[in-house]
Amino acid sequence: MMTNLFSSFDPISSIFNFSLNWMSTLIGMFLIPLMFWTLPNRLTILWLNLLNILHDQFKTLLLPNGKVGSTIIFVSTFSFILFNNFMGLFPYIFTSSSHLSFTLSLALPLWLSFMLYGWLTKTNHMFIHLVPQGTPPILMPFMVCIESISNIIRPGTLAVRLTANMIAGHLLLTLLGNTGPLTMNSLILFQILIISQLLLLILEIAVSIIQSYVFVVLATLYSSEVN
Template structure:
């Protein structure tokens, strides 16, 4: 019996080391060796996904001449998707449900975009603080609102990913804990519900990694 509802998200320590964080890297062993050796079906599928993302991110960044500007966002999508999928397996630590990881991804990106924008495109960044067509009376208020919305961007990116990962896992944990106190018929229904929730969590894992990468791309496009 769990002492705390959120104890399933605790990085339990062994030998004074949080070994659960190794799930971020150890899952690489689960990738089939054929993916690395020769062009396989998995390789072709992943290449197709990467090329689709490259075309979309290229349109969002509005930089058609540079060929490698989308690489960081595709890598960001890949690592978040990978960690989200790893967290779906039983007894494996969900690293993306912790703000330590999500904020570590969002904050350096946002800081680098802001430093680049304010150093190289100061006039452009100042123009972003006042939307086009704003009445002169509302301009001071709009500057305050835009500044606050800009400052909270890394926090919203991190919290969105963490909250979505926690919500589905918590619901599955709550339903799973009721299995010992219900009838056989209800257990069958519970298994079906859990399977549907697992399918939903798989979709959420893909969507949240895509949303994180797309929003990061949009934030970078505002600095150019």
């Protein structure tokens, strides 16, 4: 029984002090490679076509100066986030992508690697990005401060965006689910509750896909600024 509304996001299930909630994050490592050892079916072909489409889009965003094979990390990140978002939609499975410890562990290393590569290899190019073109000389010091702050908070905005969107939908589903016993006396209210839950579940499926795509596209755009 939940002690409060947010207790569904608490990693409390454990055996021998080993948290079982985060096991859903690792299941994909055991399931995804199976498609390479089996005959291709419709699901595998659909997934491979999706990855090819993402590869073409990311290659366009990275511009001609992008390194060969650099889209692999973004396609892999998209697949990883999408899998964890979908796992959180199943009952009694802990949603790892609703925690900042998960999203920050993805956003911070990506952003930090871009910054280290840019400042160590293309220092002048990185300084140019701090002052937008056409800025009056008197405003240049302020623009440098503003651009520096906006650059520093990028991993935080990436992480918080994904976390907040995943938490919001799950809280709505939890709130409606808790009102279930109150509507058992009225068949009409119970039917409305079931329909609204199904509609919200469809919305959450769409949000899981969209937020995975938005996270990776923004990371790709941050990478393209360094090239």
